[in-house]
Amino acid sequence: MKQIYFDNAATTAVDPKVLEAMLPYFQEHFGNASSLHSYGQTAQGAVDEARDKVANYLKCKSQEIIFTAGATESNNLVIQGIVNYLSQNNKSLHIITSKIEHPSVLEVFRFLEKQKLAEVSYLDVDQFGLISIEKLKKTIKSNTVLVSIMYANNEMGAIQPIQQVGELIKKVRTERGAKSLPLYFHVDAVQGLNYLDCEVDTLGADALSASGHKIHGPKGIGFLYLRAGVKVRPVNYGGHHEYNLRPGTLNVPAIVGLGKAVELVKNYKNKNVIKIKKIKEALINDLKKIDNIRFNGPENGCQLPNIINVSFLKAEGESILMMLDLAGIAISTGSACSSGSLEPSPILTAMGIKPEWSHGSVRVSLSKFNSLPEVKVFVQELKIAIAKLRKMAP
Amino acid sequence: MAYSKVLMDHFKSPHNQGTIANADGVGEVGNIRCGDIMKIYIDVDKNDKGADYLKDVKFETLGCAAAIAASSVLTDLAIGKTLDQALAITKDDIVKVLENVPPLKYHCSILAEEGLKKAIEEYKQRKN
Numbered sequence: 366m367k368q369i370y371f372d373n374a375a376t377t378a379v380d381p382k383v384l385e386a387m388l389p390y391f392q393e394h395f396g397n398a399s400s401l402h403s404y405g406q407t408a409q410g411a412v413d414e415a416r417d418k419v420a421n422y423l424k425c426k427s428q429e430i431i432f433t434a435g436a437t438e439s440n441n442l443v444i445q446g447i448v449n450y451l452s453q454n455n456k457s458l459h460i461i462t463s464k465i466e467h468p469s470v471l472e473v474f475r476f477l478e479k480q481k482l483a484e485v486s487y488l489d490v491d492q493f494g495l496i497s498i499e500k501l502k503k504t505i506k507s508n509t510v511l512v513s514i515m516y517a518n519n520e521m522g523a524i525q526p527i528q529q530v531g532e533l534i535k536k537v538r539t540e541r542g543a544k545s546l547p548l549y550f551h552v553d554a555v556q557g558l559n560y561l562d563c564e565v566d567t568l569g570a571d572a573l574s575a576s577g578h579k580i581h582g583p584k585g586i587g588f589l590y591l592r593a594g595v596k597v598r599p600v601n602y603g604g605h606h607e608y609n610l611r612p613g614t615l616n617v618p619a620i621v622g623l624g625k626a627v628e629l630v631k632n633y634k635n636k637n638v639i640k641i642k643k644i645k646e647a648l649i650n651d652l653k654k655i656d657n658i659r660f661n662g663p664e665n666g667c668q669l670p671n672i673i674n675v676s677f678l679k680a681e682g683e684s685i686l687m688m689l690d691l692a693g694i695a696i697s698t699g700s701a702c703s704s705g706s707l708e709p710s711p712i713l714t715a716m717g718i719k720p721e722w723s724h725g726s727v728r729v730s731l732s733k734f735n736s737l738p739e740v741k742v743f744v745q746e747l748k749i750a751i752a753k754l755r756k757m758a759p
Numbered sequence: 760m761a762y763s764k765v766l767m768d769h770f771k772s773p774h775n776q777g778t779i780a781n782a783d784g785v786g787e788v789g790n791i792r793c794g795d796i797m798k799i800y801i802d803v804d805k806n807d808k809g810a811d812y813l814k815d816v817k818f819e820t821l822g823c824a825a826a827i828a829a830s831s832v833l834t835d836l837a838i839g840k841t842l843d844q845a846l847a848i849t850k851d852d853i854v855k856v857l858e859n860v861p862p863l864k865y866h867c868s869i870l871a872e873e874g875l876k877k878a879i880e881e882y883k884q885r886k887n
């Protein structure tokens with residue numbers, strides 16, 4: 366049975382070119398990048414090169430890139446780091462995020478709120494999953510020090526108006542003047558890195574998180590872009606690595622792989638976007654022929670080219686997932702049945718989507734390794750699954 | 760989380776799926792918030808000793824694989840039993856057949872147990 370992998374928002378296959386770049390750094394050039402001898406120098410050279418590649422993509426300075434074990438760590442480092450640093454000299458801090466962030470942002474905000482380290486505002490989203498700049502503007506207070514908004518959502522692909530947020534923050538900062546509290550803008554760009562403009566000056570971002578495994582790089586590696594001058598308190602202690610912000614022996618093969626993956630994104634982004642958009646269009650056209658469905662998320666322009674979120678009435682998402690898995694197809698679902706809490710996807714709920722629709726929601730997420738013929742097989746199997754499950758439903 | 764082979768077999772080819780026309784009792788249970796619905800249909804007859812027994816049981820389920828499999832197992836366990844025997848069926852009996860049900864999915868078996876109890880209750884009420 367041919368396997369079809371349509372779950373690329375969860376993780377992606379490592380690109381063969383990435384693997385090839387990594388391999389020498391396991392056995393041949395295995396040195397510790399902190400060592401002074403030539404083993405160490407070779408490793409350090411490879412790390413420097415990877416850092417340059419990432420900086421080249423974001424159009425920032427290499428010293429502004431901190432390698433981490435992934436976006437979860439990047440998000441924790443920047444959010445906890447900013448609040449912990451500023452709370453040393455300031456009593457009441459206010460921070461803002463949205464209701465549809467990834468748990469690695471949302472849970473950090475909830476933790477800081479619970480610890481009374483900061484007051485938190487959680488921005489609503491509209492029916493398409495988009496935040497409102499007007500609402501954000503009204504939410505920013507004189508003691509707001511951080512706004513963290515994801516570039517694109519992992520469940521339904523909504524692309525937030527990041528540039529507009531960046532502009533707003535810059536304006537507020539200028540109005541505040543140099544002597545008052547800083548105001549920083551952090552972007553969780555994990556899902557956007559592959560497909561969207563990630564030049565930090567264009568976005569107006571002071572910090573940006575990403576993960577290797579979502580862009581055909583290795584797992585357990587990521588980076589945090591931190592604009593020069595932004596002060597954070599480290600989360601971990603125990604070494605001088607990564608500008609004293611992230612101690613621990615560098616994972617050289619993974620860093621090399623991440624650098625290569627970012628380079629490939631930069632060089633082939635336009636080509637990949639065109640290919641994936643075609644597959645997505647074909648998929649949407651075929652799905653529209655199934656009755657009692659709805660698409661969740663924004664219309665084309667504001668949605669990632671690789672994500673479709675669609676709901677089927679009277680067919681439960683986890684059952685759809687299992688049936689497709691039996692046919693060799695991997696997708697994901699926002700159904701309450703598949704969540705640890707037995708609650709429907711908080712993201713779909715924040716968009717005002719009713720439980721009976723969330724119940725039958727599935728996410729299809731594509732990559733450059735997918736193809737048009739896969740769409741035909743997928744839709745065929747999906748139709749069988751939906752018909753079978755609907756027949757079983759009361 | 761992984762489902763057992765037995766569970767997957769029941770999910771792939773559930774037993775006694777469907778409805779019973781003019782059923783003697785119907786039990787509908789569910790969880791509105793998460794969206795699961797289960798409907799158990801029973802056909803009651805008298806056995807040789809003159810006691811009420813479940814001649815046929817069928818189900819309709821909107822829910823996860825564990826809920827569909829639990830419904831299927833429930834019907835297997837219930838068919839042929841007297842009403843008293845059927846009322847004694849618990850979620851543990853269902854879980855035992857399904858092997859290794861993830862704890863998070865016990866409630867799907869509870870749903871099946873409750874569905875049958877409700878159908879029998881309805882039958883008894885109708886009779887009185």
Ligand SMILES: Cc1ncc(COP(=O)(O)O)c(C=O)c1O
Pocket residue numbers: 374375434435436437438467469515517518519553555556576577578585587
């Ligand atoms: C939007 C978003 N942020 C953060 C993460 C966390 O990335 P990682 O698991 O690599 O730390 C993910 C991946 O699940 C994500 O989709």
Ligand code: FES
Pocket residue numbers: 701702703793795821822823824825826864867
């Ligand atoms: S029916 Fe929802 S978890 Fe089983």
